[in-house]
Structure formats: C-alpha cells, structure tokens
Amino acid sequence: MVTHESGGAHHPPTGFIRKYIFSLDHKVIGIQYLLLALFSVFVGMFLSLLMRIHLAWPSAKLPFIEGGIMTSEQYLALMTMHGTIMVFMVLTTAPQSGFGNYFLPIQIGAADMAFPVINMLSFWTTFVSLAVILAAFFVTAGAPISGWTAYAPLSALGEIAGPGQGLGQTLWVIGLAIFCGATLMGALNFITTTIDLRTRGLSLMRMPLTVWAWFVTAILGLLAFGVLLAACILLLLDRVAGTSFFIPGGLVVSDKLVRHQGGSPLLWQHLFWFFGHPEVYIAILPGMGVASHVLSNFSRKPVFGYRAMVYALCGIGFLGFCVWGHHMFISGMSPYSAIAFSLLTMSIGVPSAIKTFNWLGTLWGGRIRFTTPMLFAIGFVSVFVTGGVSGLFLAQPSLDLQLHDTYFVVAHFHMIMGVASIFGIFTAMYYWFPKMYGRAMSEPLGKLHFWITFPGVYAIFMPMHFLGLVGHPRRYSDLTNFAFLAPLQKVHLFITIVAFITMAAQLIFLFNFLWSMKYGKKTEVNPWHATTLEWTVPSPPPHDNFAGDLPEVYRGPYEYAVPGAAEDYVPQHLAPEQVAKAR
Amino acid sequence: MPGTIIEEVEIIDSGRGDSPPPPAGGDDDGSSGGGAAAVPRRAYFTGISLGLGAILMFFMALTSSYIVRKGLGGDWQPVRLPAILWLNTLVLLASSATIEIARRRLADAAPEGFRRWWALTTGLGLVFLVGQVQAWRQLAAAGVFLASNAASSFFYLLTAAHGLHLLGGIAALLYVVFRAWSRSRITQGTAAELAAIYWHFMDGLWVFLFLLLHLGR
Numbered sequence: 001m002v003t004h005e006s007g008g009a010h011h012p013p014t015g016f017i018r019k020y021i022f023s024l025d026h027k028v029i030g031i032q033y034l035l036l037a038l039f040s041v042f043v044g045m046f047l048s049l050l051m052r053i054h055l056a057w058p059s060a061k062l063p064f065i066e067g068g069i070m071t072s073e074q075y076l077a078l079m080t081m082h083g084t085i086m087v088f089m090v091l092t093t094a095p096q097s098g099f100g101n102y103f104l105p106i107q108i109g110a111a112d113m114a115f116p117v118i119n120m121l122s123f124w125t126t127f128v129s130l131a132v133i134l135a136a137f138f139v140t141a142g143a144p145i146s147g148w149t150a151y152a153p154l155s156a157l158g159e160i161a162g163p164g165q166g167l168g169q170t171l172w173v174i175g176l177a178i179f180c181g182a183t184l185m186g187a188l189n190f191i192t193t194t195i196d197l198r199t200r201g202l203s204l205m206r207m208p209l210t211v212w213a214w215f216v217t218a219i220l221g222l223l224a225f226g227v228l229l230a231a232c233i234l235l236l237l238d239r240v241a242g243t244s245f246f247i248p249g250g251l252v253v254s255d256k257l258v259r260h261q262g263g264s265p266l267l268w269q270h271l272f273w274f275f276g277h278p279e280v281y282i283a284i285l286p287g288m289g290v291a292s293h294v295l296s297n298f299s300r301k302p303v304f305g306y307r308a309m310v311y312a313l314c315g316i317g318f319l320g321f322c323v324w325g326h327h328m329f330i331s332g333m334s335p336y337s338a339i340a341f342s343l344l345t346m347s348i349g350v351p352s353a354i355k356t357f358n359w360l361g362t363l364w365g366g367r368i369r370f371t372t373p374m375l376f377a378i379g380f381v382s383v384f385v386t387g388g389v390s391g392l393f394l395a396q397p398s399l400d401l402q403l404h405d406t407y408f409v410v411a412h413f414h415m416i417m418g419v420a421s422i423f424g425i426f427t428a429m430y431y432w433f434p435k436m437y438g439r440a441m442s443e444p445l446g447k448l449h450f451w452i453t454f455p456g457v458y459a460i461f462m463p464m465h466f467l468g469l470v471g472h473p474r475r476y477s478d479l480t481n482f483a484f485l486a487p488l489q490k491v492h493l494f495i496t497i498v499a500f501i502t503m504a505a506q507l508i509f510l511f512n513f514l515w516s517m518k519y520g521k522k523t524e525v526n527p528w529h530a531t532t533l534e535w536t537v538p539s540p541p542p543h544d545n546f547a548g549d550l551p552e553v554y555r556g557p558y559e560y561a562v563p564g565a566a567e568d569y570v571p572q573h574l575a576p577e578q579v580a581k582a583r
Numbered sequence: 584m585p586g587t588i589i590e591e592v593e594i595i596d597s598g599r600g601d602s603p604p605p606p607a608g609g610d611d612d613g614s615s616g617g618g619a620a621a622v623p624r625r626a627y628f629t630g631i632s633l634g635l636g637a638i639l640m641f642f643m644a645l646t647s648s649y650i651v652r653k654g655l656g657g658d659w660q661p662v663r664l665p666a667i668l669w670l671n672t673l674v675l676l677a678s679s680a681t682i683e684i685a686r687r688r689l690a691d692a693a694p695e696g697f698r699r700w701w702a703l704t705t706g707l708g709l710v711f712l713v714g715q716v717q718a719w720r721q722l723a724a725a726g727v728f729l730a731s732n733a734a735s736s737f738f739y740l741l742t743a744a745h746g747l748h749l750l751g752g753i754a755a756l757l758y759v760v761f762r763a764w765s766r767s768r769i770t771q772g773t774a775a776e777l778a779a780i781y782w783h784f785m786d787g788l789w790v791f792l793f794l795l796l797h798l799g800r
C-alpha cells in the first residue's frame with residue numbers, strides 16, 4: 001500500500017536539536033543564515049577597522065596583530081579575509097539565503113521549500129565552509145594574502161609565494177569549494193520552489209518583485225558556482241598535486257625556479273570572473289527586489305512599470321554572464337574583445353536605468369511614509385546610482401587602463417556591491433522584523449542608525465574615488481615610502497575617522513535588533529498595511545506557515561491606492577467579492 | 584515484500600489548498616521524509632534537471648579549460664588512451680539500456696524483473712568504474728601520472744570527476760532499492776525515474792568526455 005503525506009497541517013518538531021539546530025523549517029534556516037551573516041559581518045568589519053587604523057597611523061600598535069605593528073603581508077592577509085568573508089559569508093548569504101529562505105515560501109503561499117533536507121544541508125555546509133575559511137587565521141603563517149580573487153600564480157604556488165600562501169591558502173580554496181556546494185544546493189531549492197510550489201492564482205506576473213529577484217539570483221548562482229567549483233579544484237591540484245593548469249614555466253619566485261610549466265594565470269582569471277561577475281549580481285539583485293517592494297509599500301502606490309522591472313531583472317541577470325572580461329582589460333586581451341566586453345558592460349546601464357527610473361516613478365506623487373525601512377530603501381537607490389555610474393567609467397578600456405587597481409575600483413565596488421547590498425539587507429530587516437518576531441524595531445534608533453550610516457558611507461567612499469583618480473593603487477599597506485602618495489595621508493585619516501563613526505553606528509543597529517526581539521513594541525499581523533501573503537499569517541508565522549490552508553491569490557502584488565476601494569490597499573489573497581464588500 | 588510493491592498512483596497536485604486532510608495518526612513527526620508538506624511530483628523533476636544543469640556547467644568549465652590549456656601549445660603531450668576505455672564505454676551504454684528495461688518492469692508491476700535488471704545496471708556501473716581504475720593503472724604503468732603533463736592532468740581529472748558523479752549514481756540506484764518508500768513523499772517508481780534520468784545523463788556525459796579526450800588530443 002502507499003501512504004502519502006498530503007497537504008494539511010504538519011506539526012512542528014518538538015526536540016531542541018530538530019527545532020533549532022538541524023531544523024527543516026525554512027524560517028529557522030533563514031534565521032540561521034542571518035545569524036551566520038551577522039557574525040561574519042562583524043568579523044569582516046573588525047578586519048577593515050584594523051586596516052583603516054593602519055592606513056591612518058602606519059606605526060600604531062594594534063591588538064591581534066603579531067608583533068604589534070602591521071606588516072604589509074599582514075595587511076594583505078586581513079584584506080583577503082575581509083573580502084572573502086564579506087562577499088561570500090555576508091553578501092551572498094544574508095540577502096538571498098537568509099531573507100529569501102524565510103520569505104520566499106510564504107510570499108508564494110507554500111508550506112516550506114521544495115526540498116527541506118537539502119535546505120538544511122545547504123546551511124550546514126555553509127557553516128562548515130565558514131569554519132574552514134576562518135581556520136586560515138589560526139594556522140602557522142596565517143591567512144592567505146592573494147585577495148578574494150586569489151589570482152594565480154600567487155595563489156597556486158604555495159608557501160614559496162609568501163606567508164599565508166601555504167596551508168592558509170589551501171584552507172581558503174577548500175572552504176570556497178565547500179561553499180560552492182552549499183550555494184548550488186540552495187539555488188536548486190529556490191528555483192524549484194518558485195517554479196512548482198506557487199499557490200493557486202499566483203502566476204509569474206503576480207509574484208512580488210522580491211520573489212522575482214530571489215528567483216533570478218538563484219539561477220545566476222546555479223550557473224556560476226559550478227564554474228567556481230571547477231576553478232577551485234584546478235587551483236587545488238596545482239597547489240597540492242603538482243599540476244600546471246595556472247602556473248607558467250620559467251617562473252622564479254623568492255630566488256627559486258618553480259618546477260611547473262606551460263600553465264596560464266589568465267585561465268584562472270577567466271574562470272574566476274565568469275563566476276565572479278554574476279556573483280556581484282547575486283549580491284545586489286535581492287536588494288533591488290526588496291527596495292522595489294518597500295518603496296511601493298511606503299509610497300502607497302503600485303510599483304511603476306512592474307513588467308519592466310521583471311524584464312530588467314532578467315536582463316541584468318543575463319548580461320551578467322556576458323561581461324566577465326571587463327575585469328581583465330589590462331591582461332593583454334585583444335582590443336576587439338575589450339570593445340565587445342565594454343559595449344556589453346555599458347549595456348547593463350539600460351536595465352539598471354529602467355530600474356532606477358521606475359523606483360523614482362514609484363515614489364513620484366506617492367503619499368510617502370518615511371519609516372526606517374523606507375529610508376534605507378531610498379538610500380539603496382542613491383548608493384546604487386552612485387556606485388553604478390562609476391561602473392560606466394570603468395567599463396571603458398581606455399579609462400580602465402588608468403583606473404585599474406586603484407582606489408577608484410575599491411570605491412566603485414564597495415558602493416555598488418557592498419553598501420548597496422547592505423542597505424538592501426537593512427531595508428529587509430527593518431521591514432520584515434515585525435513579521436519575524438511579532439515586535440517592531442525601535443523607529444528612533446532605526447532613524448539614528450540611518451542618518452549616521454547614510455552620510456557615513458558617502459564620506460568613506462566618495463574620497464576614495466579621488467584617491468583613485470590621482471593614481472593611488474589599491475592593496476598598498478603603507479603610503480609613507482611613496483612621495484606621490486604622502487600628501488594623500490590626510491585623506492586616509494579622514495576616511496578612517498568617518499569609518500570609526502559609521503561602524504559605531506552599526507552597534508546601534510545590533511542593539512536595536514537584539515533589544516527589539518525581546519522588548520520591542522508588539523505589532524499586529526500587518527503593521528505596514530501591505531498586500532503580499534506574508535502579512536496574512538501570524539507573527540512569527542507557525543511552523544507550516546498557513547496551517548495547511550494554503551491561500552489563493554487573485555491579483556498582483558502591489559495593489560495600493562486602488563480607485564474605489566475602501567482602504568488604500570487590496571491584499572493579494574482577498575477574493576473579489578470580499579473587496580466589493582469593503583467598498 | 585511489504586513496502587516495495589508499487590502503485591503508480593500519486594497525489595500530483597497536493598499542497599495546493601484542496602488536498603484531503605492528513606491521514607489520522609500520521610507519522611509526521613518532523614523527522615521522516617523531510618517532515619514537510621507534500622510537494623507536487625513534478626518538483627522532483629525540476630530539481631533533478633536543475634542539478635544536472637549545475638553539473639553540466641561544472642564540466643563545461645573543465646572542458647573550456649581543457650581547450651584553452653591545450654591551445655596554449657608548447658608543452659602539451661597527448662595521452663595515448665588505454666584501449667580498455669572502449670570496453671568501458673560499451674559497458675556504460677549497455678547499463679543505460681538495462682536501466683530502461685528495469686523501469687519498464689517496474690511500471691508493469693513486475694518487481695522481480697525490476698530488481699534483476701536494476702541489479703544488473705548497478706553491476707554494470709561498478710564494472711565501468713573498475714574498468715576506469717584499470718585504465719588509470721595502465722597509464723601509471725606506462726609512466727603517465729597526474730602531474731606528468733597538462734594532458735594527463737586533464738585525463739585523470741575528467742575521468743575522476745565523472746567517476747565520482749557515477750559513484751553518486753550507484754548510491755542512488757541502491758537507495759531506490761533499499762529505502763522503504765511507503766513513508767516517503769514519492770513512490771519508488773518516481774525515484775527510479777529520477778535515478779534513471781541521472782544515469783542516462785552520466786552515460787551521455789561520459790560519451791562526450793571520451794570524445795573530447797579522444798578527438799581533442
């Protein structure tokens with residue numbers, strides 16, 4: 001005989017370990033991811049703090065630094081780990097795996113992800129990956145120094161290439177390979193869930209833009225991380241098995257001739273950036289989804305040009321796979337290739353401009369409520385534009401020749417990939433916190449957090465553009481030995497002081513987050529008067545979200561200010577006759 | 584044999600609001616079969632397709648690396664492929680045929696026939712892997728190792744990566760037979776279908792890799 005688990009309520013697990021540790025509940029897994037990202041972001045921020053202090057006061061004695069005064073190699077190790085932890089453990093996990101896990105199933109009216117066991121495995125594999133990468137700090141000679149991009153041959157040669165390039169770099173490669181597995185499992189789950197588990201009536205063009213963003217991001221992840229995994233395996237073989245995929249012949253390092261031959265360092269760059277550029281969009285697309293969602297809610301207007309927003313998301317996702325060469329303009333590639341990559345890169349400006357135009361169109365004429373999530377959503381649009389415009393500079397090979405590997409690049413990607421994504425995370429956190437914990441975060445503290453952070457990030461990263469324009473190379477730990485850089489020391493001092501203040505403001509957020517969990521003001525089911533399905537279930541939602549009674553959807557996700565309706569919003573799940581009653 | 588007799592009856596679209604209430608005294612304690620609500624059967628086919636897509640991207644990355652690295656010229660010394668690879672290829676192709684026969688037996692509710700052909704498929708898969716290891720031993724005996732040359736590096740890497748994926752396939756074949764499917768979200772028939780899709784893909788992937796190694800020397 002065959003028994004089925006059919007729909008209907010399914011009961012939550014009772015034991016502590018099943019409930020909180022090896023949980024199969026997408027909401028618990030989402031929170032696990034968010035906590036992992038929260039831990040990682042403070043580790044990453046601490047590393048950047050040490051680097052900033054060193055840049056401002058090169059001879060300062062620092063805690064946690066062997067010998068007290070930071071050497072160039074130690075600086076590079078901190079920088080490598082800062083980039084790696086921030087990109088993989090924060091920007092890839094929090095917006096997608098964290099909030100996506102928690103809210104995608106609820107927003108599409110499903111009881112859970114399609115494959116809960118794979119979902120759990122995905123988180124715990126990520127956890128192992130983080131542990132392996134962090135372990136690089138604690139081995140002899142410490143963390144790797146080759147940057148988050150781990151360019152070969154530096155990353156492929158082993159100890160001979162410098163401290164940290166021995167066991168530290170090996171752990172880094174293994175950790176990253178494990179992370180690839182974790183992300184692939186997550187992506188598979190997200191896509192399947194979106195395709196097959198949408199509730200009745202929820203057609204593709206009725207999905208919230210958050211769901212669209214997570215969906216497109218998952219597709220990018222599925223196609224990109226397999227390539228990174230292949231690259232990591234090749235790199236690992238070069239390091240431990242004596243192969244020569246990336247190591248050229250005749251290389252003399254530390255006065256020793258390397259016994260490899262014929263490999264191509266550029267092959268690593270191609271493989272890495274074929275993954276790496278989509279990875280940038282993996283970090284930013286979920287933020288775009290959340291910003292659209294929140295701007296519409298607090299403008300009390302439908303998203304301007306919903307379909308265009310969807311097509312723009314897909315367009316950015318697709319073009320993201322065609323532009324990896326723009327990271328390699330100075331690698332000696334054919335000028336014809338460079339022109340092709342350049343034109344394709346600049347064409348990403350079109351869907352990006354559509355999105356920005358539509359965000360402004362959504363705000364235009366709206367009855368705007370300046371809540372904390374709204375402030376961060378508007379801030380997202382601002383830093384997205386700032387960071388995006390400098391991308392158009394770098395997309396031109398002739399300009400990139402000058403700007404490559406300068407602080408201009410540092411400023412650009414921190415603005416668009418770091419700050420914009422983080423603003424997306426803040427938007428999501430302030431917006432959905434009432435749903436996740438049944439309590440609201442403090443608005444005054446939230447606004448204080450925003451009004452320090454927003455000017456703060458501009459004060460940190462705008463001057464870096466100018467540092468880059470005057471030719472300040474990135475990754476230099478010490479300016480004092482270079483006459484042309486010495487006058488720029490004051491700029492670094494300014495940036496460091498502002499960074500101190502901005503980082504301190506993040507403690508306000510941390511306090512608000514933890515305090516509000518327990519003492520925040522209790523909220524109703526739908527405090528923002530929003531339309532999508534997550535606001536129809538209790539806060540926090542029960543184990544199976546809809547208690548076995550999956551909703552039906554009758555309309556698009558942004559029905560605000562509907563003419564003739566009694567209230568200024570019509571939720572997706574309300575049957576037409578129920579709406580008529582309200583009139 | 585309780586728990587292994589198959590009915591090709593499944594709730595295709597449960598979990599969509601209009602499904603019947605859960606069976607009284609259901610065993611859903613959150614620890615079995617994922618412990619979650621039912622998902623439509625097609626989700627498993629979406630899932631396996633996406634998984635294979637990711638695997639394809641992985642092997643395409645290695646393939647393009649192969650082509651690029653070979654194109655650099657200079658030090659590339661082609662590997663003389665051991666003749667046993669032809670035999671291995673035939674074995675794997677045959678296993679694709681036997682797995683289809685097994686699936687038909689299952690659909691015809693002939694569990695004995697299913698088990699026999701399924702076991703034969705598993706056996707052929709193992710023979711293939713043993714044959715691949717034999718090819719490695721022959722190469723090693725001829726003094727061709729992983730680090731000898733870029734061509735040999737790719738040979739070992741591609742065959743090992745494919746072999747590991749096929750080993751996963753063998754694990755899936757065993758899982759289909761030995762798991763108690765009565766408590767699961769899907770039937771044994773569906774599981775067998777999914778395993779077969781994966782198996783055929785690994786078969787086709789090997790043919791592709793073999794052609795690459797053979798013609799792209």
